Amino acid sequence: MGFDLRFGWTGPIGGVTLGATRSEGGTRRVSYRIGGGSTLPFLDSNSSFSSPLIAFEICDNPVFWPPIVRNYCGDLVNNVEDWAKTADSTYGADMIRLYLTSTRQRNFSDIPAVGKAVEAVLSATSLPLIIEGSNEPKIDSEVFQRCGEVAQGERLLLGTAEANRYRSIAAAALAYNHSLIAQSPIDVNLAKQLNILLREIGVLRDHIVIDPYTGTLGYGFEYSYSAMERIRFSALKGDTDLAMPMICSPADTLTIKEVREAESAVQDEMAATWEFYTGLAAAVAGAEIICVRHPETVGKLRLAFTSMKNGTGSAQVR
């Protein structure tokens, strides 16, 4: 077309490596290098642009999980190993994101169980993992240490660092060479601030993935989109403190009114569709990892990404 798709931008997005194969010192069957782009996604079909990764989210205590997913997956949700295995082989995810929801109870102290859950998922699937630690600052340090330790060499993506609690997770990531997710509430400045804080305690840029926080389509996603756009534009214009890949999780879509109140015959379709469109929009805004919870969303996203990447026109998304 002869059109400059880089618009005079200078800064490429930094790369982050997730997962480690045997030759890289881990036990995964693949490892991914995300980031590296020098323009917006899906613009140039000839470039080396790789489609966003699709991560499937599971947890070790389904009480906290959306009912629609619990119903759809059935007994699987009670067995984190089987669930991870199915997500890998049947649903076709690129990564597994394990939420250690078991830690979200009063006075939780069974840290060894946390290590066991991570080990179980590591052996159930050979995909690279994202591990979400506790939500409680008091046990953060121990939980992250344990996760980091049992998965040493696997180059996990650990979640989630926030401006008011990032030291424990950063310590674990630094000690065991994992990467981490840096989440800020839908604001380019706050995203940058957290990245600076992490940099200043020694976390390298190629170990940070930005989570700009994903609002649900129809429930404020436009704010997320615009924050992501500003993050990406700043990065492409050379702001190295924002030049990291992004991760988005439209998990909130599964509990919105439209999904909850949908007729049972179409409820799954509604859930997956809503999650799909939110995820797709996040991918267009530049996210390198899209996380989903409804199994049917994985295929829809995969098809859309392929069609968009190949420029095959209107994708047949079902």
Add this chain to the structure above:
Amino acid sequence: MRTITFLPSYRKIDVDLGTTILDAAQRAGLNINVVCGGQGKCGKCIVYVQSGKTEFDRQKHSRFFTEEELVKGACLACATRMLGDLLVFIPESTLIQEQKILIEGLETEIELHPSVRKYYVELEPPTLTNPSPDLSRLLWGIQKSGGPVAEKMYAPLEMLREIPAMLRHSDWKVTGTIALVPGGYRLIDLQENDTSKRLYGAAIDLGSTTVVVYLWDLVAGNVVGIASNYNKQISCGEDILARVNFARKNGLSKLQALAAESINTALTTASDTAGIDRDDIYEVVVAGNTVMTHMLLGIDPAYIIAEPYVPVVRRALSVAAKRLGIACNPNGGVFAFPAVSDFIGGDIIADILSCGMSEREEVSLLIDIGTNFEVVLGNREWMFSCAGAAGPALEGGEVLFGMRANPGAIDKITIDPETLKPVFSTINGIKPRGMTGSGLIDLLAELLVTCVIDRNGRINTGINNPRIRKATHFSEFVVVWAQDTGIGKDIVITENDIKNLIMSKASVHAACVTLMKEAGQSRHDIATIYFAGAFGNYLNIKNATTIGLIPEIPYDHIKNIGNGAVTGANIALINRRKRKTLDEIALKIAYIELNAEPAFMDEYTSSTFLPHTDLSLFPQVQKMLDACRLLRG
């Protein structure tokens, strides 16, 4: 009616059942510290009920008390109602104390050219051959003594009534006082014999918290007395908004009277110190914020605080002192500085006059920080201004151990990077009781430099030092151990305090940047930054830059002008030509409403970081911080 007895003074007052202790104390003439205006939000009005029945929700306000205070029966005066006769102990720390007020003279030389002058004349008595009228005779005499042209002077009826008898009684030796008022020259006083050396004027900063008076000898051209006291309107509300609301409820005349009374008290103190008669004060120049000026003039301020925030007038006003109840010479005048908008008032115009930014080609940035902050950017061609709420944090409010610049307030701090032991000074050198705004800014900068806090203001609790600890609600840093204080408890700064300080500094910085962008100026274009306000003189400029309160420019280009309002009033008092420029300045200033600037919130968020999210705006600070970090490893 029930009786409350206040200890330790044993002052008694009878009040209705259900009255709050605060109300009763105020009626008893006790000035209790109420930063929040009595809403139960600041926790500064702690008193101890020693006997009697009260109604107080201790649970709801428990965060303000230590264990020990609770045991002793502490409660908040504003939130405690009396249900019977009471015996109440008011600790010293709860009372408003003598305040250290910034007082400083002029640095530049200003020509003595006041708008009021006295002329001593010895007249020829009239004869049948020289029968010209008394007034003409007097005015010609004044003209001959160097006064204005006789035809241009006007004598009001009251003067005419006095002239004939006085001329004859004094054997035709009188002193006439001529003032330049908007209508021209006016004879405002006539005295027997030579009183021409007794001519005084007062320059006044009418602040919402304090009133400062400089008394000038307008013949010799020197300051003869300085005085200050609290603005008595505080009894009608701590902040401006509370007072405007008070005015709405038919309280305007009371507020007007209190403003005048506050000025009169200061005038009396200054006159007594100088040993002069208040009747020899012929002119009073007042620089006050917009609402204060309106209230002093008895103009309803209600419309200033509602959209679209317009003041009633945007020009200087001259009024007869007696119409405002100002206790100077009954025929003396009051000159009030013009106001631009709700927030840019006469005090800011006075700041501009005193720093001289409106006379220069290069661009200056003026920042006045008080309860609110005002920022002016510009030069002799153009000016932009804006204002906002800095929150009370920089004045010591909303900070657990924050306080005003009273005795015992820590006003300067450094921290030893190894031991984290603070070295500080307090006002009057007594044992510390709390921290002032300048002390807090020092503390914030030092905590950042010593890596105790991160750029977000979070305390690194991983550091092993007894001064860093986790309290029930927030992590905190112990500034002074209880035994070394004057209040018997540890003086700490909490993460929440730091958060409030960062929010305050962020709004100031964001306002500066918003103005600079509006005017297309970068920090490199700014030749000088002026700091005004009482806080200005005590402020450590380097630390203010380190925390990102102001844009970074070379430190030696940042100047404290101290109380610019009173300095500006001084200038306008002694030189009437300077006074003429005030209306021009007021008309030149464009006011930017920050609420209407979409970019402001963005600038604010990026400023909520130490010093700023965009580190390239603070190269010097960044270099210094990097060096400190390197040392720390």
